[in-house]
Amino acid sequence: MKKLNFKNDYSNIAHPFVLERLKEHLDDSFNGYGLDEASDLARKKVKDLIQSDADVHFLIGGTSANKIAIAHALRPYEAVIAVESGHIAVHETGAIEQTGHKILTVKPVNGKIVPEDIVKTVELYQDEHGVVPRLVYISDATEIGTVYTKDELTRISQVCREHNLYLYIDGARLSNALVSPKNDLTLPEIARLSDMFTIGGTKNGLLMGEVLIVTNPALKPYVRHSVKQNGGMLAKGFLLGLQFQVFFQDNLFLAMARHANVLALNLQEKLVGLGYTLASISDTNQIFVNISWDKYNTLKDVCAFEVWNKADDYVTVRFVTSFATKAEDVEKLIEIMKN
Structure with a gap:
């Protein structure tokens, strides 16, 4: 049996609509590295959804996206704050540490980080003998399936801005968070409250793929250089563009x-x-x-x-x-x- x-x-290949779209283009040729019409159309769909002129990058997978985003944002002596159960802390084989960035972990509360622990962590590192906390990492949905409310994310965002911290949201399961009965956040609000975030396709019906969305103007330059340097630039980037067209079409x-x-x-x-x-x-x-x-x-x-x-x-x-x-x-x- x-x-x-x-x-x-x-565990499944992909939604039939995704495979149908790829099949439609079997005889077509595209420019490489995501600089193609299919990817441009998918980028426009993302910008329309989030109501922001963010920079949009299509990447291969979740760990790769996290590593690229964090490595791009941080200087060598800067560190990440995350909960102990955060994906980057327990399920990514030290990918963040491999780029030279320490992960400062705090206890999760129902899978989530709380503003008070962000502040305490910042206050622990005040001189040149320790790392500089610079980025807060959260997952939505979290590793235990819970979601952040609008009030929770707003308070975290405020604390980050008060302490000169970037807020990065790992959205490997953001689609599930958005349609949760407990959710009261919209994509435009998430874009406004964060500096970078992802929307995952790998765990939601695509062959593979994550969207990295960069909303903070200070972080927009040279992201493609970081993607390439960290091994995340797919030569056949149009395969991601075509899939994400379908992914966002008709929600x-x-x-x-x-x-x-x-x-x-x-x-x-x-x-x-x-x-x-x-x-x-x-x-x-x-x-x-x-x-x-x-x-x-x-x-x-x-x-x-x-x-x-x-x-x-x-x-x-x-x-x-x-x-x-x-x-x-x-x-x-x-x-x-x-x-």
Whole structure:
């Protein structure tokens, strides 16, 4: 029997509309390195959505985008502030440190950074014997599926500007955050409150690709140099441009994310109703459930998922839904979890 797949949101090839668009252009030729008509049209779509004359760059993947953005923004002695669970701190193989930049971590509150901890970190580093905190990194949605509210992001942005810090938002799952029931932020507001942010396509229906959006005029020069130097410039950049045209057309990116969220939140609600405890309450398409070792040993043979934490008497597992997840697969998983 084929296993159910709740392992991640990038296990399927791509949304059919994306593949159809690529197929339409099989006989066409394009300029290289993202300097093509398809990428220009996709850039215009992004600018229209965020209502800003930002610089827009199409990159290959999330870790690459984070490394490029942070390396571009910081001088050699400058550092990043992030929560301990931040993707750059735990899941990117030291990519940021490899560029020479220290990550100053703070405890997350429901997966999120709080302004008070930003200020405390800045105050700890006041002379030339330590690094200079210069950029705050956050993820929306966070690594545990929670989202930032407009009030939270506004306060973080204010603190950053008061302390001469850049605010960078890792938006690998920003589409899921935007359609979360807990969200009250818009893309134009995110653009106004941040200096740089990304919108991820890899985890939301594309073959690959992230959009890096640079809103701060001081950071706009020479981004393409940073992209090239850090190995992120795709010669066939038009492949990203064509995909992102479809991604943003008729808000497909939001429809795909909404589908994933609805299924995940339904699964979360049903599992709580069955008596399972949650490691954290998610607002988006990742859910974290505590299960017994007996249940784990049964489940691993019929379902793909990630193990998030191990304890003596239980295992925390992560179930993730995507644009390709079927409602009937969620129902099958619920039935398995009943027994």
